[in-house]
Amino acid sequence: MDKILVFGHQNPDTDAITSAISYAYLLNQKGLEAEAVALGEFGDETAFALKSFDQEPLRVIETAASETTTIALVDHNESQQSVADLKDLEVYSVVDHHKIGDFTSPAPLSFLTKPYGCTQTILFELFQQEGIEIPKNIAGLMLSAIISDTLLFKSPTTTEQDKIVGEKLAAIAEVDIETYGLDLLKSGTNVDAKSATEIAEGDAKSFEMGGKPVRIGQINVVDVDDVLKRKEEVLSTMQDLVTDNDYSAFFLVVTNILTSDSEGLVVGSEDFIQHAEQAFAGKVTDNQIALPGVVSRKKQVVPPLEKTF
């Protein structure tokens, strides 16, 4: 078998990057040749995690077939989030915590998803099942992804198992979860250094609602005023993105990771704004709506919006 290239989704977050690292390590320990790579550059939070645990950045690839026949996917399974030449490659395995999309295979393979808050929680179980010890630095990276995906266990996507595994990893990594976790989350919130486009688009995804694409972004901050003081600039950028891409609306969720509340900024059709007011039982005033207690796009933003369509 060719070397297995292991990678997470495009526009990678901390789970996508570090799950590639920990899973490639697991495969190496099982005697397989595997290399963790990335499908794009990562953000400040991931950089902080890698630096904290002495990990070099991953090599970035766009296609894989020029260098191997065999790949492993972590933290994603849908083709549009994966490597560009996916259909020319054999998928050795998949480990993921998302819904199952358009994945198909010509032959049986190892495919494992679980409804946990983070891919690393599943990978921790695989390490245990294989009886492979997790080194201190890998444990730190795995913990970082769990903190990132669950917003320090405050997101409603968090499961009991994420908490249990997080505690165990913190013990191996010899860090205090609260202290390190807050430092990690804060490291990704330096809004002043970001352009308006980076603020709106940095973590944005498209969702089809009422037959039209709605763009929904999310940015974590320690003070929502870091974004609101640049509100006009950000709204103008969002409006440009709507016009250029024919979105029916752009909805940006600005999440305060300290209070676990969000503010929504919205531009787009009158129709979408009415749906947003219905979904979040509030009023859009000056393109802004309060989202108390909302931290998860996946669980608390997309489903209520979808329900109104």
Next chain:
Amino acid sequence: MDKILVFGHQNPDTDAITSAISYAYLLNQKGLEAEAVALGEFGDETAFALKSFDQEPLRVIETAASETTTIALVDHNESQQSVADLKDLEVYSVVDHHKIGDFTSPAPLSFLTKPYGCTQTILFELFQQEGIEIPKNIAGLMLSAIISDTLLFKSPTTTEQDKIVGEKLAAIAEVDIETYGLDLLKSGTNVDAKSATEIAEGDAKSFEMGGKPVRIGQINVVDVDDVLKRKEEVLSTMQDLVTDNDYSAFFLVVTNILTSDSEGLVVGSEDFIQHAEQAFAGKVTDNQIALPGVVSRKKQVVPPLEKTF
């Protein structure tokens, strides 16, 4: 959560039936309400396995939404092999050893496939991971499925892990693998009691080749003459099935489980017959072609045929 209905594929074989039983037992032990059911009547071999280990036959269902909201799939993942109202139900989990077909989910779930010879080999690992003891009768049923799917470890679909798990289950079930295994396989080979349609169609599946559906059946025997003595009757039935269903051909693999060789019977287009001769490097004479060493439709019949198209 509603009671979880657990079932294998339509036209169930020993793995489909017994994996539902062992997985429902596992879920019960984890404190979940679960019931094993079947998507159809089973054959002689499965009946022999159930009787050998004091298991009552499963209730047969065609739809599930009238009695629950939640299901678990074993030994299949493709919608056309599953319950008729699959789209109205929430899939709690999937455990399977087949390629991944058209399965999608609206939310994350537990989904586990491995490239083993039998679903029960994966389920054995789940019992171990959960620390749940396998009772003697369940172990016997699990072993029966592994013997059935791997033709007593002779099929090329067999993996090292199937053998290891088979040995462990035989120890728990207190049976001799060879003796019980041969009795089990022979129990499914009573050709005299079968109609020509049952012989041809009993385990048949459709495959698209060259843009047309080809029907491929397989029957296990201890003496190929049990089928060949009724060759004209069986060929005539196969021809009727081709005509009625617009198949380009019907290919029936008659497998001697004692010698691990097969004979192929074929009716259909001249074109398909030429492809069959090319695929199996032999001559079709009187609608018959020798298939020495062939025991697995999945690995040794479908791929060589597909390659010629």
